[in-house]
Amino acid sequence: MQLDAKIPSGPLADKWDKHRFDMKLVNPANRRKFRVIVVGSGLAGASAAATLGEQGYHVSCFCFQDSPRRAHSIAAQGGINAAKNYKNDGDSVYRLFYDTIKGGDFRSREANVYRLAQVSVQIIDQCVAQGVPFAREYGGLLDNRSFGGAQVSRTFYARGQTGQQLLIGAYQALERQIGLGHVKMYPRTEMLDLVLVKGQARGIVVRDLVTGQITTHLAEAVVLATGGYGNVFYLSTNAKGCNVTATHRAWKRGAGFANPCFTQIHPTCIPVSGDYQSKLTLMSESLRNDGRVWVSQKPGETRAPNEIPESERDYFLERKYPSFGNLSPRDISSRAAKEVCDAGRGVGPSGKGVYLDFRDAIKTFGQPTIAARYGNLFQMYEKITAEDPYKVPMRIYPAVHYTMGGLWVDYNLMSNIPGLYVLGEANFSDHGANRLGASALMQGLADGYFVLPATIGDYFAKTKFENVSAEQAEVKQVETEVSALIKKLLSINGKRTPDSFHKQLGKVMWEKCGMARTKKGLEEALVEIDAIRQEFWSNLKVTGTHDNLNSALENAGRVADFIEHAHLMCRDALSREESCGGHFREEYQTEEGEALRDDERFLHAAVWEYTGQGQAPKRHVEPLEYENIKLATRSYK
Amino acid sequence: MDLTLHVWRQKNASDKGKMVQYQAKNISPDCSFLEMLDQVNEDLIKGNEDPISFDHDCREGICGSCSMVINGKTHGGQKGTTTCQLHMRHFKSGDNVYVEPWRAKAFPVIKDLVVDRGPFDRIVAAGGFVSVNTGGVQDANAVPISKVQADYAMDAAECISCGACVASCKNASAMLFVAAKVSHLAHLPQGQPERKRRVLNMVKQMDAEGFGSCTNQFECEAACPKQISVQFIAQMYRDYLGASLSYQEAEAKE
């Protein structure tokens, strides 16, 4: 596998400018001849499809929801970072670059991250021009807030619905192109495979989710912007439909999968309440500004929280991390919560939860102030749990939130397959081993509005394309394989539902490849996942037909891929014998229980190559070179 | 708790469809309405039946996918709540629960509880945007926008395109949705250059899709999970009249 990151030479700050000058351009009159398939209509996909449409390419865009505007990006709450320095508080492109690299625990590529920080500034301008109603101050200028892991206020937001507003902006731009006939939209259509011709990505095979029809779409380039795979854990803060199918199947066609084990666990989510639970709800991190996290000192506590006297409470974050306290970073807070729960001191019916208590804040500031700050969050919490957080402390627990790993891409966002581009959460490029809050939205839009539209022309200008037809053997072959897979899923006719396998897989992953991982646990997980896979293919039951809307069938295909992908994640976690960011191996920690990186052996991205069904995938590495930043240890004591 | 469900089952767009009775057993009061249906579906699959199809994704009230009329009320009728946020504690054991899809000529049923809300996308494609291409725009702070205006635009922009306004309105009118879209951009300086053209084209598309017209029932406002105000409908009445009387371009886009 060739892993050339194609990082332009020259000083960090000039790389992107220089690269844009060096790249070849496509004459506007010729662009219509180049067909581009964009899979996904989240921030990354919608912004890319819209921009490529504006530039005159012949674009087709696909999503599995009924409308492009429903992509999972819509759920992001907190905000989007940009190095505008509107607050005059010392922010700069370099600082955003540095914070992102450090936040990622020094496992991302300098050049990509620097470009991200540069482009961030343009994103905000673009969104405002589209009519995104960002929060404003009375003077009429844009408001900012600060977010975890940064000492400056650089986060732009639109109430608690930033992702929604940004996506609506991109969606509107996309709909405009659809109305003009530049982009053809295929909603309720799922990509099930990638078509390669002579080693180039030349199309995709899709299933129309309403009619069940399998068709092939051909193009000169394929862009995957299909989001993250957090749902491999079954329970996560991701939307129910998020899946790994597109990237996984591209992997099986030869694309490298980088750092699959890098997943982010968010500390403030509403705990699981029962077996029926289908997803977890994130409570904004901002709550930790005023809430105090605690559990009882005594294991097996049965008293109600208000009956536990002050002297018997353990404010464990304040105790362990006196200087950051309740505001310690995501990975650290999450692990601390897990620790106390594992010691039998967890709260709530399942014992998997810790209190987030506003009693003291209400006493100090008064209920109206707290209501003004968090009223809508308290309401949301009450809706879900039927408990009033003004009176009873909230219960929270960490949950899977984001996946930093993804398909490997070079500086141009092209995977190792020529013509296959990967954007947004689906790629691995910018967040290393841990993502900072409010940076995913930034990356998705940077990729879609600014990076891909600049780099894709170079590929078109420099590449020779043969005529490809849907009837060609190597194209037909892919379509046949997809149909066969669907037939197989429908014909096993065993006893268990797709969801039951998914839940089982999720439990294994959460226990053994979740917040804390061990060699032993991961090895067990690999065996257990094998067993799940085996039973899946012999005891699955999918009812309904292939030629109709069939949620069970859709789900079965996704679960099949999750099982394979879970295996890959565990392998990756096993082979990364260090702790960094979201990846915590219990064997590799300092005496105080903090993550211990091993820059000697693991200062690289691990990139996995598929080698065939039932065969061990091959691990490649892309070494990371730090020319501008000195490696350091993160400390929050 | 145990419930008796009466669910609309319809194989495909051309099938006639009917209400079918199911039992939901051992439902926890803490689970959501969709999680209750998940459990019913698990049983259906095990019993060799086709599961009930329904749209859903985020399951936290923001994507606007979920769309059910429960006991005659869109999203179950709790204030500011989508179906996915509706919890079973609002029901009693033994209740009969009627579950139907959105019903409107413009939203044909695809299967069971799934309808086609494509008209909403087409209305946006007809004009619900600011015609700026990527790049070449001015600095974000170049044009100050009063906080009141920005907040007002945001109030409108919160719409999640769920379609409950259409489904709850006696006339199956899409006024609240379209008005929210029109008002969002009408309240921002960026939306001004195209303001008249936008409202003309969006209303034209709305009418072409076969929605009913508004008779100011205000049911939509009460049913809207984002509590979008009918003030925006009044805004659209104003804008449309003004635009009709004064717009110069020979024809609004045909």
Next chain:
Amino acid sequence: MSWIVRLMKSSLGAKYVMAITGLGLFVFLIGHVAGNLLLYVGQSAMNEYAVGLRNLPYGLLWVARIGLIVVFGLHIFMAYYLTLKNKAARPVAYHNKAYLKASFASRTMPMTGTIVLLFLLYHLAHYTFRIVNYSGELVDPAGLDDVYTMVVQGFQQPLISMLYIAAMLVLGFHLQHGLSSFTQSLGLNHSKYNPLLRKGFPVIGWVVVLAGASIPLAVLVGFIK
């Protein structure tokens, strides 16, 4: 001028027409009821007013009548056009529709409107064309057409006055929604003035309607003879 056609055909255009004609009808109603209240003053006042109207110079009466016919015609035509269109927009009804906010009055506008229309047809036949329940030429002591006696005689028949009272109450319902609705249709909606707009106009509507209904009632109980 094609834009006017387009405007009228659009769902919003039809609403402007409804609102403006509805408001026009209400203005007529105010005048009409106020005129009829002269029945309380006495025979000569009422008759002088009625005959005075008929003898307006320059054919103003016919100008007003044609205006009235156009306004009624547009209001009724648009009402049925929209009602049919709205029915067609929901071909399959809900199993058990429940309402959260839409008022009874708002949901029954076509119904109350139709009742008012039927009443109006009867009313015209009764007092304008005088083809039903009319006892023949009545002339008052001053030699004027005796509208006063015609009305009083009419309302002394309990069935007829009950019909009028009922019709006025139905009209009250129609106006209860109509008079809060027209403001919204014309784009008047502001949180500062909404209480006035949405409650104030319907109150005026009820005052007018009840004043009208008081006439047959007053005749029935013998207050006006």
